[in-house]
Amino acid sequence: MAAAEGAAMIELNDLTVRFGGVTALDAVSARFKAPVSGIIGPNGAGKTTTMNVISGFLRAQGSISAFGTDIARLAPHRRSQWGLRRSFQREQLADDLSVADNLQVILDALPGTAQEKRADLAQALEVTGLAARAQQLAGGLNTFERRLTDVARCLIGRPRLVMFDEPAGGLTQDETHRLGTLIAQVHGLTGALVLLIDHDVDLIQRLCSETLVLDFGRRIAFGETRAVLADPAVQAAYLGIEEAG
Amino acid sequence: MSTTLSGRIGVALALMAIVFLPMLIGGQWMRIFTSTACFTLAAAAAAFMYARLNMVSLAQVALMGVGGWVMLRLNHGTALPFEINLLLTGVLTAAISVLLALPALRMRGLYLALITLMIAGGLEVIFSTYRFPNGGTGFWGVMPSAAAPFRRPVLAESDGAYLRYVIAVVLIGFLLIDLHRRTRPGRAWAMIRRSEAAALASGVNVTAFKAWAFALSGLLAGLAGGLLAGALGLLDPATFRASESVLLFALSVVGGAQYWFGAVIAAALYRVLPALFNNAGIDPNLTLVIFGAALLHAITTAPDGIAGQIMGVFRGLTAWLRPKGRR
Numbered sequence: 119m120a121a122a123e124g125a126a127m128i129e130l131n132d133l134t135v136r137f138g139g140v141t142a143l144d145a146v147s148a149r150f151k152a153p154v155s156g157i158i159g160p161n162g163a164g165k166t167t168t169m170n171v172i173s174g175f176l177r178a179q180g181s182i183s184a185f186g187t188d189i190a191r192l193a194p195h196r197r198s199q200w201g202l203r204r205s206f207q208r209e210q211l212a213d214d215l216s217v218a219d220n221l222q223v224i225l226d227a228l229p230g231t232a233q234e235k236r237a238d239l240a241q242a243l244e245v246t247g248l249a250a251r252a253q254q255l256a257g258g259l260n261t262f263e264r265r266l267t268d269v270a271r272c273l274i275g276r277p278r279l280v281m282f283d284e285p286a287g288g289l290t291q292d293e294t295h296r297l298g299t300l301i302a303q304v305h306g307l308t309g310a311l312v313l314l315i316d317h318d319v320d321l322i323q324r325l326c327s328e329t330l331v332l333d334f335g336r337r338i339a340f341g342e343t344r345a346v347l348a349d350p351a352v353q354a355a356y357l358g359i360e361e362a363g
Numbered sequence: 364m365s366t367t368l369s370g371r372i373g374v375a376l377a378l379m380a381i382v383f384l385p386m387l388i389g390g391q392w393m394r395i396f397t398s399t400a401c402f403t404l405a406a407a408a409a410a411f412m413y414a415r416l417n418m419v420s421l422a423q424v425a426l427m428g429v430g431g432w433v434m435l436r437l438n439h440g441t442a443l444p445f446e447i448n449l450l451l452t453g454v455l456t457a458a459i460s461v462l463l464a465l466p467a468l469r470m471r472g473l474y475l476a477l478i479t480l481m482i483a484g485g486l487e488v489i490f491s492t493y494r495f496p497n498g499g500t501g502f503w504g505v506m507p508s509a510a511a512p513f514r515r516p517v518l519a520e521s522d523g524a525y526l527r528y529v530i531a532v533v534l535i536g537f538l539l540i541d542l543h544r545r546t547r548p549g550r551a552w553a554m555i556r557r558s559e560a561a562a563l564a565s566g567v568n569v570t571a572f573k574a575w576a577f578a579l580s581g582l583l584a585g586l587a588g589g590l591l592a593g594a595l596g597l598l599d600p601a602t603f604r605a606s607e608s609v610l611l612f613a614l615s616v617v618g619g620a621q622y623w624f625g626a627v628i629a630a631a632l633y634r635v636l637p638a639l640f641n642n643a644g645i646d647p648n649l650t651l652v653i654f655g656a657a658l659l660h661a662i663t664t665a666p667d668g669i670a671g672q673i674m675g676v677f678r679g680l681t682a683w684l685r686p687k688g689r690r
Contacts, residue, residue, distance in 0.1 A: 195563050195566050196566075203564070206564075211557065212554050215553045219550050223547075223565045
């Protein structure tokens, strides 16, 4: 029972997505157990498609098991209520809502007392350093603050799986470092497993102990990040280094 | 719950209108302003759908027609008081609005607008074919010549009192929209407007909250139609043509969908301006030319409409008047 319900693990089994004649994901399987795992690959490799399948935005063959729950059976909004959080490549905050309301909208759909929700929201704003901006409209935030709001949205409501899709896009080196530090805290603060897509290999190496590498919708490597990045097939496909022989 | 200066001014103006407006006008203007108040509520419903969810509903006046029909039918078919009839009218129109919108709930943009326009077209055919109840027998309740009298609220039987009554209901409608904007539905709608993916990722049941928006918009349109029925006693199918729904939506954009007074401006353009033209001996149809030019202006240079421009001037003035050190 404990193993079925509580196994802190995200398992993708033979995920396949086809758009007409194009196979965007080709029988991708992986078992993520690390607090933070990476998904890397060249453009068009299927990274965001994988996240969209886990989110329920795309239909796929195969199964997705998270903490023992077959989340592929849940409607997309139910997955959020189950504990799935995600950010998008282009952040999706509602500009006409305050920072706090951009978080509150997630809590609205969850059970719990108003007091518990207020405390949860206050903690997420505190951790991300947004407490002073809580009542400011999201439309008035800069790029980094918007990314921080995205992270805060991923911290609230007892998340179980948090997915960041290129969260460092458009950020400076210093901002990327600060964002990385926050992402590294997510598991400790919430207990959620984190999946991270980014092109910044330094960020992936710093945060992710496991990494899945995709190319043309196929899994070409999965395992401990250092070993994966040293894999000649990965270097050939992703880092542009030719495979010896 | 915090209030904005614009909101406080709105409530104050509505209260002043309730007290003073009927004292200042008379005759046909009393009826024109009552009708304007009814269309203000319908325009506010169209505007909130557009401003909060980016959904274009081109069936608002047609839904008013549904409200008018239900109100007349209840008035002539039952002995219930006006208030109960009005409430039932709002609830029934809300239910019909959701029912009609069901096929459109998964649609966005142009397709959603076209479906609502087709709904308006369908209702136009029904209204023209079966007319509005006037005290006759049977389901449609239409008798060939004379019409039975309409029972207005006990508190508001005269034209002046009825105008006050209508403004009060319109004020309640505006407060209801504002209550939604500040609470869970408003947050969910803002996320849907940002993107449906963002809403789903936030746990928002997109279909349910879109249906809720149609229900609220139907409720307000139903109340508006019911109040219009009370103002005129008898309704004409020509009032609820599909083209009128398109025109009211266009004027909501011209008035400014983001602000409460945009709906007031829209309804004033829709009802008061043609009456002014008429009084001045100018063909009221010329207002359509002005509306077309105003819509072009709004689309190209003033996306927040006339209300947005007024707010811009207001913000500029307050910044200018503020002491230099605090700017």
